[in-house]
Amino acid sequence: MTISVTMTVNGQSVTRDVEPRTLLVQFLRENLGMTGTHVGCDTSQCGACVVHVNGTSVKSCTILAAQAQGAKVTTVEGLAQDGKLHPMQEAFRENHALQCGFCTPGMIMSAIDLVQRNPNPSEETVRHELEGNLCRCTGYHNIVKAVMAGAQAMRG
Amino acid sequence: MTNQGIGQSVRRKEDFRFITGQGHYTDDINRPGQLHAAFLRSPHAFAKIRAIRLDTAKKMPGVVAIYTGQDVAADKVGGLICGWTVKDKKGDPHKAPRHDIIAIDHVRHVGDQVAVVIAQSLSQAKDAAEAIEVDYDVLTPVVDVVTALKPGAPQVHPDAPGNLCYDWEFGDKAATEAAFAKAAHVTRIDLLNNRLSPNPMEPRSAIGEYDPGTDTTTVYTTSQNPHVLRLILCAFVFGLPEHKVRVIAPDVGGGFGSKIFNYPEETVCVWAARKLKKPVKWTSDRTEAFLTDAHGRDHVTHAELAIDKDGKFLALRVDTKANMGAYLSTFASAVPTYLYALLLAGQYTTPAVYAEVKAVFTNTTPVDAYRGAGRPEATYVVERIVEAAARELKMDPVELRKKNFVPVDAFPYQTPVACVYDSGQYAKALDEACKAADYAGFAKRKAESAKKGKLRGIGFCAYIEACGIAPSSVVGSLGAGVGLWESGQIRFNATGSVFVYTGSHSHGQGHETTFAQIVSDKLGVPIENIEVVHGDTAQVPMGMGTYGSRSLAVGGSALMRAADKIIEKGKRIAAHLMEASVDDVVFDKGTFSVKGTDKQVPMAQVAFTAYVPHNYPADLEPGLEASAFYDPVNFTFPAGVHIAEVEIDSDTGVTTVANWVAVDDFGKVINPMIVEGQVHGGIAQGIGQALLEGVVYDKESGQLLTASFLDYCMPRADNLPSYKVGMIETPCPHNPLGVKGCGEAGAIAAPAALMNAITDALGTEEITMPATPLKVWKVIQSRHLAAAAE
Amino acid sequence: MYAFNYHRPASLADAAKLLGSATDGKFLAGGQTLLPTLKQRLASPSDLVDLNGIAELNGITVSGGSVTIGATTRHAAVAASAEVKKAIPALAALAGGIGDPQVRNMGTIGGSLANNDPAADYPGAVLGLGATIHTSKRKIAADDFFTGMFETALEEGEIITKVEFPIPKRAGYVKFPNPASRYVMVGAFVAETANGVRVAINGAGPCAFRHKEMEAALAKSFSADALKGIKTDPGSMNNDIHASSEYRAHLVGVIAKRAVQAALG
Known part of the structure; x- marks a missing residue:
């Protein structure tokens, strides 16, 4: 049995018939072919799958596509506007905050949500707020630097 | 130019695709007609498989095939190999018991493969895997080395008595004993080096694909060394000709060693794809990664x-x-x-x-x-x-x-x-x-x-x-089954841009930037005009991959050699263009010039001339590309x-x-x-x-x-x-x-x-x-x- | 995940009806525990009844002597609420420390309480503050609600609608997280309320419990020093690879002292 799910993803309205057990991340990756959002664990801990639903960060592996019915979803693919990178994307590149790049989409989406809630975060706040995102490459040093730089850029 | 060369913190060329979600990791790839594999894994650490019943599972929706170790054995697929033979104190080779890609009679660790289900969707494959019934005779396992070495311990393999793979020694025992005899002080310590799970954030993944028209097998997989994987799969596991197998390791999300190895899962995907003539994909979940990615230390x-x-x-x-x-x-x-x-x-x-x-x-x-x-x-x-x-x-x-x-x-x-x-x-x-x-x-x-x-x-x-x-002759004498050189190729296009091919593989290390910097520094080409290609055996001629912090020292050195060859040939083209003797041509910062004159031609012009050789040395081949292999001393x-x-x-x-x-x-x-x-x-x-x-x-x-x-x-x-x-x-x-x-x-x-x-x-x-x-x-x-x- | 049917009713009555007609239905609130459980194929409900479409279950009100939080209110909303921060800062802090930011954006108080994971945070606050749990059928006092590991007084089909927390004189919550999962390994919620001092310990045992000896000591003198020398029986503690029961029993003392200090500001 399938159900029809409609949501707005990166500004585009999309409708698909899916099994009710379809997770939002599967909807994005498999039904929409948007593979920027990744899956790195099965226990909702790694954060590679973080997207924004109605403006706040969630783990798209721990929400059914059906629960996002009618929602506005933003993924890493939707951050750059008119060919211009989001300041947080720019900060990640400038500060070498990524190596293999696998955790990066989720990390950037979490970082943007973090800064929306804490426009001027301390290093300690950044480290604590990234609790839901694992990175195995960078040792977090440059991610923390990038988030602080990104926050500054977002403050303008 | 000077801000792009050696010693500069150039921002990474590869980052744009990663920060915009446009990387292509193996699981991002889907092939037409693709089927999905799910493994039934042993819930026991040690057991004899008495019977496997597939009847119910085979009737489940979407199931295309279910295979067990017996099916693999019937196809005469080789087991997985260890590529380095260590000799023990007596000079005998280590014990390397058979490692089947799907267990045949015994399972030897929790997570060992018992069967694989190939189905139209992953959910269907997993549903069917759960419906397989297996009768086990559960045996007493042993998990730590101290217990395993004790007399009477459970025997993991019949052909490794006492669970001993090898008893090896190195160094001068007599000199060491003599030194201890005259020591003023001896410090003693007991240490445990704990077992680790590598946990690259990208779980392993593989797609096997077979093209009957060309009899070509393609493997997309999370590998640190695609050429080595191709060699092992061809020469040891399947007996396939290397030129009919292509291994692609696209963007790889970290490895830390764990993606060097040949694993059962990608091997099964290749085997099943050839059997079913349909692409077969498997992606590890994190629990499977903990159970099957090779651990470290211990x-x-x-x-x-x-x-x-x-x-x-x-x-x-x-x-x-x-x-x-x-x-x-x-x-x-x-x-x-x-x-x-x-x-x-x-x-x-x-x-x-x-x-x-x-x-x-x-x-x-x-x-x-x-x-x-x-x-x-x-x-x-x-x-x-x-x-x-x-x-x-x-x-x-x-x-x-x-x-x-x-x-x-x-x-x-x-x-x-x-x-x-x-x-x-x-x-x-x-x-x-x-x-x-x-x-x-x-x-x-x-x-x-x-x-x-x-x-x-x-x-x-x-x-x-x-x-x-490492030096191939050294590792060869120590038991390695492969050479450890690296290859590099530099290919100019007619318009002056450059492809750089390396047998190293980047899964986070930034080769696309660092290697471009080396070539830029050496040949004077801006790094934005350099594309570093890696991770595809059909594009990169040869390679040994990335591990042991070797990419730059070995792979980078190969590129330096290739660049030297480019300069050498470029000098001959430039000498012809400037009507000078080759011996008088010098190359610096992307420009060939004649010593003591103001005559000069840029590299781009030399490259163009090499491909449009209207005015060209008679005894010189057209084209501007060079390959080099580097085997360190x-x-x-x-x-x-x-x-x-x-x-x-x-x-x-x-x-x-x-x-x-x-x-x-x-x-x-x-x-x-x-x-x-x-x-x-x-x-x-x-x-x-x-x-x-x-x-x-x-x-x-x-x-x-x-x-x-x-x-x-x-x-x-x-x-x-x-x-x-x-x-x-x-x-x-x-x-x-x-x-x-x-x-x-x-x-x-x-x-x-x-x-x-x-x-x-x-x-x-x-x-x-x-x-x-x-x-x-x-x-x-x-x-x-x-x-x-x- | 196994296949299931999905429903999103708009009223409590419909939700109850849908669950009643399902072979083996489950309510879905924030899903931050339920969905991982389903992904691991550890449960196979026939139907999921999503409560997030029921408007009356969501929201925070502070009036008179209590803070009332609707069952589907997200942890992040509680943590960010200026009213909660003012009325019961320890409650806002507790909500702000659950899981990680993404979990807090989805997870709900009702889901947390109905699940009663021994390593959850909210049971500490509910028990520590002596809250009242309102359901689709009745009101349940905190002391009667938690009945065992993953067990509550909720009956089949009964839905938590809101939780009413009496505003204490002061309260503090401190937890020692499991190093790996970051769930609570030992938590202490200490409150000085109109009805006396309450000390709830969560994470340490199979179910959140009140530490009567600590309550008595703090009733005499509300200070960290008052807890000196009070032992907790390791026999009542959980034991796993991250913490032995002896270690948990020890941490109960340390963390409770820190919770008192937090309450005292």
């Missing part, structure tokens, strides 16, 4: 250091038992032997070293190379026992090290364990690290911590590693000092890393930003090993108790400090770039530094990694340190 070691009355080291004696897991993985045998014992001299002039290593089979996930591979284990032994010796002798650990360092004027330095160290400035690194860590101010900081009821400790690690693996020996400072909450046992200083010598540095990033990541993995991470098996049942991130403690941002990273540059004298390698240093240095700090704070060596709050608290309780601190 050593039990007793070490003894003989010291004379002046504090000079006389000899080191090491006895290690290394857990191989249930099967011998692709390079497992080399890790606790040649990658381990050869580094036991450390940075010191210790004249005699002797090591005995027993490799042991157990009912656990196979163990193989993980970031550092043998060298972290060696460093942990050397640097923990040196620190312990300083404490016993009541000497400053810095002074004891300096007294025993290989001096700057002794290079090349022949150690008693085969290595010839290339270059180094060990005391300088230690001095700089002490300064950066404010070692002089430590006592004051310790007193301040004590006032707050906290315990403070400082720990040192002066590590050395052998990188740039020696390993490189990066070295450095890390200093850790910790503060321990004596009420809870929680350890906080208060400060971290690293001073590393990687030889010449191409891109400092990338190198620092490699150091950061390595330190985090090392801190993870010492403080947080550890694979735990239940001793009775053999169940993996740490099979998810809920129980396996991964380092998070708030576990770690910001690191102070410094560098000194002592070029490697034997490769054209002067580089040594940087990828593993942090993971090698950090565990010893951190445990030396923790044992300093606690005043006892009796604590094992990971030093969890529980373990630290137990030590505090037993030593009544909480009361003392109050």
